Every structure is written in C-alpha cells, then in structure tokens.
Amino acid sequence: MSAYHPLTLDEAIQIAQEIPNLFDEQSNLQVREIGDGNLNLVFHITDSNSSKSIILKQALPYAKVVGESWPLSLDRARIESEALILAYQLCPTLVPTVYRYDSELAMTIMEDLSDHIIMRKGLIEGNRYPLFAEHISDFLARTLFFTSDLGQNQQAKKESVKQFINPDLCKITEDLIFADPYVDAETNNFNAAIRDAVEALWADQPLHLEVALLRMKFLTSAQALLHGDLHTGSIFVTEQSTKVIDPEFAYYGPMGFDIGAVLANLALNYIGQEHWSRSEEARASYREYLIDTLRDTWSQFDTKFRALWNEHAVDPLAKVPGYQDLYMQQLLQDSIGFAGCKIIRRTIGLAHVADIDTISDDRVRERAERLALTVGRALILQHRQVTSFDAFIDTLEQATKGVQVS
Amino acid sequence: MSAYHPLTLDEAIQIAQEIPNLFDEQSNLQVREIGDGNLNLVFHITDSNSSKSIILKQALPYAKVVGESWPLSLDRARIESEALILAYQLCPTLVPTVYRYDSELAMTIMEDLSDHIIMRKGLIEGNRYPLFAEHISDFLARTLFFTSDLGQNQQAKKESVKQFINPDLCKITEDLIFADPYVDAETNNFNAAIRDAVEALWADQPLHLEVALLRMKFLTSAQALLHGDLHTGSIFVTEQSTKVIDPEFAYYGPMGFDIGAVLANLALNYIGQEHWSRSEEARASYREYLIDTLRDTWSQFDTKFRALWNEHAVDPLAKVPGYQDLYMQQLLQDSIGFAGCKIIRRTIGLAHVADIDTISDDRVRERAERLALTVGRALILQHRQVTSFDAFIDTLEQATKGVQVS
Incomplete structure (x- = not known):
C-alpha cells in the first residue's frame, strides 16, 4: 500500500x-x-x-x-x-x-483498550475511579517534568520543540478556546436561554484581559511537551487502570494547560451533577468524590513534580532556594486560569461536553450552564492571585451553593 | 566548489x-x-x-x-x-x-560596511552617535513586533520558530550568561583583585533566584525572533547610519533579551568611563550623552512598539484594554533583568568588553569592575518590581556616585 x-x-x-x-x-x-x-x-x-x-x-x-x-x-x-x-x-x-x-x-x-471506558462516560454514569488521581498525577508529573528544561538536556529539548511544532491543531485551540468564546463568533454554540450571560461575558473587559494573558502564554511558553487536549474524553479508565489517548494536539506549551484540562473536565462533571436523578445524598456524595479527586490530582501532582525535581533536575540553577516554590505557584496559577478558559469554551464554544449537554431538563441544564460560566469566569479572574489549590475548590463549591439557592 | x-x-x-x-x-x-x-x-x-x-x-x-x-x-x-x-x-x-x-x-x-565603525570602538573613542537611539529602537520595535504573535500570523510564527531552533548557539548563552558566572566555573575570567566581590556573588541566593527565573524565561519564552547577541560589538555605526550584524545567535526568545543587551552595553561603556583620561567635565558630558541614549532607546522603543501594536496587531485579543500596558511593563522588567545578567557576565564571565578591559590603570579598572557588579546585581534583584525606566538610570547613576566617593 x-x-x-x-x-x-x-x-x-x-x-x-x-x-x-x-x-x-x-x-x-x-x-x-x-x-x-x-x-x-x-x-x-x-x-x-x-x-x-x-x-x-x-x-x-x-x-x-x-x-x-x-x-x-x-x-x-x-x-x-x-x-x-x-x-x-x-x-x-x-x-x-x-x-x-x-x-x-x-x-x-x-x-486496543475496549476493556476500558471513556472516562467522561464513566463519570456521567456515576462510576468512581479510585486510582485516577494517582495515575493522572503520575502522567502529568512525568510527562511534563521530563520533557521540560528542568528534566531533560536543554539542547535536546530544542530539537523536541522542533519535532512537535503543530500549527494546525494549535490553531483549533487558539480559536476555539482563546478567542471565539469572547466575541460573537460564528463558531460559538450556546443555549439561547443563557444569551444574557453570554453577552455579559462578551462585554467583560477585565475577563478579556486575563484571557489575553493566558492566550499569550499558550502561544509563547514552550515549557513542556503537552498532550494538548487532556479532557476526560481523551482518557480511558477502569477502576484499576488509566490510559491517556489521542495526543494529536501535542506541542510544547505551558504545563498548566494540560493540568487545567483535567481540572476543568472534573469540574464540568461536578457542575453537570445539577441534573442528578438519584437522591440528594447520592449527589452530595458523588460531588464529594469529585472534590477529593480534584484535590488529590493537584496535591499528588505537586508532590510528584517536586520529587522528580529534587531527584532528577538537570538544570544547573534548579536547586536555588525558593525557585521550586515560585515555579509551583506559577503552575498552580496557570492551571487555574486555563481550567477557567476550558470550562467557558465547553459551555458556549463550538464543542460542548456530554456531562452538561445530556441534561434533559431544560431548566436544570440552563442552571448548570450558568454555573459553568460563573465558575469559569471566577477562575480566570483570580488566577494570577491564587496561592493555594483551595481557591479552585472554594470557587466551585461557593458558586454551586449560590446557584442552587435559586 | x-x-x-x-x-x-x-x-x-x-x-x-x-x-x-x-x-x-x-x-x-x-x-x-x-x-x-x-x-x-x-x-x-x-x-x-x-x-x-x-x-x-x-x-x-x-x-x-x-x-x-x-x-x-x-x-x-x-x-x-x-x-x-x-x-x-x-x-x-x-x-x-x-x-x-x-x-x-x-x-x-x-x-561591506568598512565605512562604518564597530560601535563599541566608537564609544571607547568618545564619539557620539546622535541617531543611534532612533535607529536601534526602530530595529528592536520592528524585528521584535513583526516576528511575534502580535505582529504575524500565529501559524506562520510556529514555522518560523522551527526554522530558528538554534541549540548550539543558545547553549553558549545558557552557560556563559545564565549559569557559569554564579558558580566557581572554569570558564569564568575575572580580575583577582575583585575575588571578594565575585565570591559574594556566588553565595548570593536571592540573586540566584532571580537569575534562575530569567534563565527559565530565556529557555522557554518563544516571544519573538531575537538577534540573540545584540551588544555594541554587533553594531556598525557612523553618525548617520546604524547597521546590525552577526545574528548567528538568532532564535525565538524573550524580547527583553535583545533590548537588555543594548542597554547593558551602553551601561558598560558608562561604567568604563571611570578611566576617562580627559577632563572631569568631558567625562560628565559623555556620561550624560550615554544616559540620554539609554533613555531615548527605551522610550522610543516603547513608543514605536505601541504604535506598531495599535496599527498592525493581528492577534484577536490585542486590543483588550490594559493588555498593552501590562505587556510593555513586562518587557521593561525583562529588559532590566537581562541587562543585569549581561553586565555581570561581561565582568566576571568568559567574554569581557573592551570598554572596561582596556582601562590601563589597575585601580581604576578594579573600581569599574566592582561598579559593574553592583549595577548588574541591583538590576537583576529589582527587575520584577520595576515600573519605570527611571529605575535603570537611577541604579546606574546612584551606584556610580557610591563608587566614586571612595
């Protein structure tokens, strides 16, 4: 052939x-x-x-x-x-x-991974994956550390940057995540019932400023080889196993973009639980499981990335006191900002998530969509000031309480 | 052949x-x-x-x-x-x-540019180049803007990044500017008389932290196509003309690295004026000329870069209110940090500058070298807090006064 x-x-x-x-x-x-x-x-x-x-x-x-x-x-x-x-x-x-x-x-x-299930589907079905946080934090820490200037020879890294120049697929991200949702673009796709909230977003200049900064980081920061599209539809799971697939968006970009994708998609499922058809207790319990998974994902990533740094850093200045803490705080801030962008694009941009789109009750779906915009916007607006992962959890929980009151 | x-x-x-x-x-x-x-x-x-x-x-x-x-x-x-x-x-x-x-x-x-003179030589001879700030600010603004994601199509830019992957020459910079001067490396080359100041630098952990951040920016920030070695030895001048040569270090990096190189090399000449063999008035006047050139270089760059942005920006979020100001402030901070690194490497690293090395009086040369370390260190330490170019001038002038007192 x-x-x-x-x-x-x-x-x-x-x-x-x-x-x-x-x-x-x-x-x-x-x-x-x-x-x-x-x-x-x-x-x-x-x-x-x-x-x-x-x-x-x-x-x-x-x-x-x-x-x-x-x-x-x-x-x-x-x-x-x-x-x-x-x-x-x-x-x-x-x-x-x-x-x-x-x-x-x-x-x-x-x-073939037919014995696995697409994680998004598994979460929508209400399954729990007790090893997911451990696995995905391993994946993130190892792939991001060892492809960065911290964990690999800096000259080899430049050849790797060249190998993974990926203009076509990056353009999809640049347009659909970092531009179109913030203007009245043809690609946008949203529930007519939330047009007021969408128009407020289009007029929100402080928000646009933060998105511009995150967009520029996506365009210029060649920090590590990213998966580039690490949502729960790119992850196959069983209770015992996690397999990341489909890295066709891979390129050298800011680490927080991959971490933020995982956080955003767990948060989108949490938000989608507005539709929960089982008992209130069951919903609360499942949301608690998601919160635990979010917390564990970040904290295990943080621990593992630091451990790799301490043991395997090749950069001659890697061991300077204070540097690692500053670096991890920057990663946290980036991750939270990118997570916010991903939550917004999945709500009003071209490609949605089934976690919310499959909610059959129109009023409940609208509530979830409004909640998603509130959470996404709050994450983006605060991302440069965040000093602890609690900010992410607090934003998600507080916004949810606020919306549920109505 | x-x-x-x-x-x-x-x-x-x-x-x-x-x-x-x-x-x-x-x-x-x-x-x-x-x-x-x-x-x-x-x-x-x-x-x-x-x-x-x-x-x-x-x-x-x-x-x-x-x-x-x-x-x-x-x-x-x-x-x-x-x-x-x-x-x-x-x-x-x-x-x-x-x-x-x-x-x-x-x-x-x-x-052939034989009718021009290498600018470093011209400055050492005490010549003035009244059009230099206008020319070099043009060069910086146009080359940096139009090769960045602000000024060119973002997909074409990625192909350009690939075209200018330059591991060998970047390694020289990474080692000689962003690593060796801060440890007792074999490549270092300094006057034995200033060993006490050099050892203090090797032990200066707050300084190393800032250098680590600047180094990481050099390694990861693919902001624009840099000249990569824009010192006054890479610039030919006459009173009417400025020609930038030798861009073999070109690669996609942080814009501030090129701007900082120009600032650092003007500052090194200013510092080298410690040896001035003519009258005190003549020295003061020449230093005033250098300060004016420094100020004009930054302020004209700032004005021209903003004008290009306002007229030619292709990034869809470029016009978001507040974005340009934040961007220019970041450029200023980067430029000042990188300038500091370049001043230090030219004093204690492998490659020196004739502006200081040719001072024949040992005590005067030592004074100039100590002054260079003081200025370089102060620029690096403050770079993330700087909000105005005055900080650069103040640092240079205050440190010079301090040293001259002795």
Whole structure:
C-alpha cells in the first residue's frame, strides 16, 4: 500500500495481518470502523480465534467541525504517534502501546483498550475511579517534568520543540478556546436561554484581559511537551487502570494547560451533577468524590513534580532556594486560569461536553450552564492571585451553593 | 566548489567574481581575511578598479572560546543568513544587504560596511552617535513586533520558530550568561583583585533566584525572533547610519533579551568611563550623552512598539484594554533583568568588553569592575518590581556616585 488514501475495511485487515508477532496465521480477523468520522478513521480489528484485538487509527485530511470541512495536515498523525511513543517511554502503564506507525498512510496501530471506558462516560454514569488521581498525577508529573528544561538536556529539548511544532491543531485551540468564546463568533454554540450571560461575558473587559494573558502564554511558553487536549474524553479508565489517548494536539506549551484540562473536565462533571436523578445524598456524595479527586490530582501532582525535581533536575540553577516554590505557584496559577478558559469554551464554544449537554431538563441544564460560566469566569479572574489549590475548590463549591439557592 | 571546507583567499575571490551584477569583467579583486578566527572566516574583497567591496563570511565548525575548540554546527551560518534576510525585509536600512548564501559552504556574502565603525570602538573613542537611539529602537520595535504573535500570523510564527531552533548557539548563552558566572566555573575570567566581590556573588541566593527565573524565561519564552547577541560589538555605526550584524545567535526568545543587551552595553561603556583620561567635565558630558541614549532607546522603543501594536496587531485579543500596558511593563522588567545578567557576565564571565578591559590603570579598572557588579546585581534583584525606566538610570547613576566617593 503506497500513497495516502483513506483505508477500506479490507485494507485495514490486511495491514493488521502483516504486523509481526501480533496475529498468527490461524487468525480470523474481524474489523469495524468505530470512529465518529470527524478527524480520523478508527478501525477496531479482532481475531475471533484468539480474541486478540488492536486499534488502527488513520488521520483524515480534514476536520468536520465547523459545518464545512476544515483542512488539517496529516502531519498530526506523526505527532500523535511520536507523542504516544514518548509518553510510553515515560509512563508505560498509562498510555496504549504503539505497534506501528506509517507516515505515508498517516496511520498508527496501537493497543486496543475496549476493556476500558471513556472516562467522561464513566463519570456521567456515576462510576468512581479510585486510582485516577494517582495515575493522572503520575502522567502529568512525568510527562511534563521530563520533557521540560528542568528534566531533560536543554539542547535536546530544542530539537523536541522542533519535532512537535503543530500549527494546525494549535490553531483549533487558539480559536476555539482563546478567542471565539469572547466575541460573537460564528463558531460559538450556546443555549439561547443563557444569551444574557453570554453577552455579559462578551462585554467583560477585565475577563478579556486575563484571557489575553493566558492566550499569550499558550502561544509563547514552550515549557513542556503537552498532550494538548487532556479532557476526560481523551482518557480511558477502569477502576484499576488509566490510559491517556489521542495526543494529536501535542506541542510544547505551558504545563498548566494540560493540568487545567483535567481540572476543568472534573469540574464540568461536578457542575453537570445539577441534573442528578438519584437522591440528594447520592449527589452530595458523588460531588464529594469529585472534590477529593480534584484535590488529590493537584496535591499528588505537586508532590510528584517536586520529587522528580529534587531527584532528577538537570538544570544547573534548579536547586536555588525558593525557585521550586515560585515555579509551583506559577503552575498552580496557570492551571487555574486555563481550567477557567476550558470550562467557558465547553459551555458556549463550538464543542460542548456530554456531562452538561445530556441534561434533559431544560431548566436544570440552563442552571448548570450558568454555573459553568460563573465558575469559569471566577477562575480566570483570580488566577494570577491564587496561592493555594483551595481557591479552585472554594470557587466551585461557593458558586454551586449560590446557584442552587435559586 | 562543492563540499564544506574552509575557503582559501583564491577561492574567496573566485566565488565573489561569480556573483551576478556585482563586479564586472574589468574588476581587479583584492582579498584580505579580517576575522579573528574564532568562529568564522571573514574575507574582505575589494575591486581596486571600481572600489566596490563585499564581505564573505564563512562559519568554522568550531569556536575557539574555551582554550580548546568547541564544536559548533555549521547550521548557524544558515540561521545568520536567514535572520539577516528577514531583518532586511523589516528594516532595510539597518542591516547589511545579503547577496548570496551557500548552505554547503556555510557562507554568506554581504554588503561591506568598512565605512562604518564597530560601535563599541566608537564609544571607547568618545564619539557620539546622535541617531543611534532612533535607529536601534526602530530595529528592536520592528524585528521584535513583526516576528511575534502580535505582529504575524500565529501559524506562520510556529514555522518560523522551527526554522530558528538554534541549540548550539543558545547553549553558549545558557552557560556563559545564565549559569557559569554564579558558580566557581572554569570558564569564568575575572580580575583577582575583585575575588571578594565575585565570591559574594556566588553565595548570593536571592540573586540566584532571580537569575534562575530569567534563565527559565530565556529557555522557554518563544516571544519573538531575537538577534540573540545584540551588544555594541554587533553594531556598525557612523553618525548617520546604524547597521546590525552577526545574528548567528538568532532564535525565538524573550524580547527583553535583545533590548537588555543594548542597554547593558551602553551601561558598560558608562561604567568604563571611570578611566576617562580627559577632563572631569568631558567625562560628565559623555556620561550624560550615554544616559540620554539609554533613555531615548527605551522610550522610543516603547513608543514605536505601541504604535506598531495599535496599527498592525493581528492577534484577536490585542486590543483588550490594559493588555498593552501590562505587556510593555513586562518587557521593561525583562529588559532590566537581562541587562543585569549581561553586565555581570561581561565582568566576571568568559567574554569581557573592551570598554572596561582596556582601562590601563589597575585601580581604576578594579573600581569599574566592582561598579559593574553592583549595577548588574541591583538590576537583576529589582527587575520584577520595576515600573519605570527611571529605575535603570537611577541604579546606574546612584551606584556610580557610591563608587566614586571612595
């Protein structure tokens, strides 16, 4: 198979069959295309004899995100594959194994995670993942530390920056997170019932100033190799396992953008619990679980990142007294600011989250959306003054109390 | 001529002769090698008939900076040539014209500036350059603005970042400016008479913290395409003309690093005036000229950068109220911090400046060196609190008064 073309089901099977040491000659491969057809083809290929299975993911040369298709470089398949391989080296248990990457076909063949569930779905179903905070804090601390100037040779890091220049996918983020939600842009997508709150946001100049600062940080701060899209739809979980997938937005950016994505998506589920159809106690208990997960994610990240720093820092000035504390405070502030931006974009921007969009009662959904805007805005406005992660929890809990009163 | 080898004088003439529309058939080319042999061969080629002349600069695969030779990628010749061409597009009167670049030979042929003088030499001779502040503020404002995310398309900027990844030359800066001067490193080079002050610097942890922050900014902030080594030895001047040369350290970094380099080198000359052999009045007058030049450089840069922003900003959030002021204040703070680092490295690090090193009276030279350390340290320590450029001038003048008392 040579030049790029979208694969057929038969071609996908043929390619899978040719991978050494995976399927044997007696295999009987079955294939299904399970992608949503927006950005990628995703083939699920199973051997009905051995029940071994794999995923073959092929990038499409466009994204169907804004009505018409949006041309996208196939280079993102290389970036995704190389970022996965790098994450595998740093956190082998926390990402799928890559079996093969083909640059011409823009195709990656990797471990099948069908025994896992997309975390967003799991949270919406009310499941708990007791090891998630431990796992995701490991993932964040190790991938961010070891790809930064703190944890890797500074000259090698520059070559890595070059390897992960990712203009097309960064543009999606720059537009959809850091620009469009703050003006009356065509890409915006919001419930007509909250138009008053959205218009208030469009007129909110102090908020725009903070977003401008966060946007500039996203554009210029080459701190570490980010996943770049680390929401709960990019994470597969079971009670015992966490697997981060889909790093096609990977690029060198500010660490707080990845941390903030995790925080924001847990907070969005917390906010979505407005719809909880079970008892009030069950809702309170689930929200407590989410708060604990938020707290543990930050505090374990903080502890682990500091430990890596103390043990593995390669920067000659890394051990200067006071530097680590200042650095961690800056990371906290960035994470909270970026979390706020992500909460807002998921409420009024192009792409929403099912945690809120699937609330069937219109009035409850509206309440959740207003709550999300309140929380997102408050996080962004305060981010440069934050000195403790409590600020994040307090903002979420206080805003929720305020809205619930109504 | 094919694969890379250091050119002979005859080869240099032959290459010059072959450039279209430069020398005619009746030309009688003379060549001299005028480089210092450290990093590059520099051939000065003149036609004795027409008195046309050019410079042919060829990169050497090593730098003779630390006793033994330090291997360096020839890719820096490409970077220098491409940075010059880009600067020429933005400021055609402020850089030499490039006639030809040959990647295999790592060679750039450019306009000869023999009618100019190296600015450092001019300042040491006590000359005044009344247009320098106007010219250099133009150069800084236009090159920094139009290569940043404020002034160019953000996706094109990412390709430009990739084009100017420059690990070898950045390493020189990272080591010699942001690490070695603060420890007892072999590369350091200082007057034994000031060892007490140097040891105090090595033990100064609050200073090291600020240097660590500036170092991290140098490593991670891809704000604009920098010249990367913008001292007064990289600037040719006459009373009417200013030409910036030698951008082989070019890479995407924090704007304040280039601005700070100009400020630091004017300040180093001011400090070096301790040796002034003419009248006290003449010294005071020259220092006043330098202070005026410093003030004009910053204030004209500030005015011009804001004007470019107001007229040409492409960032969708650029016009948010308050953003420009915050941005300019951050630039000021960065510039002052980086200026401090450069003053210190030129006093106790590997590479000094003639403005101070050529002071023949040992006691006067020692006084100037101590003054430089005092000024550099004070600039670094205060940089994050600075709100006006007066802080720079005050620091320089107050420290000078303090030292002169002795």
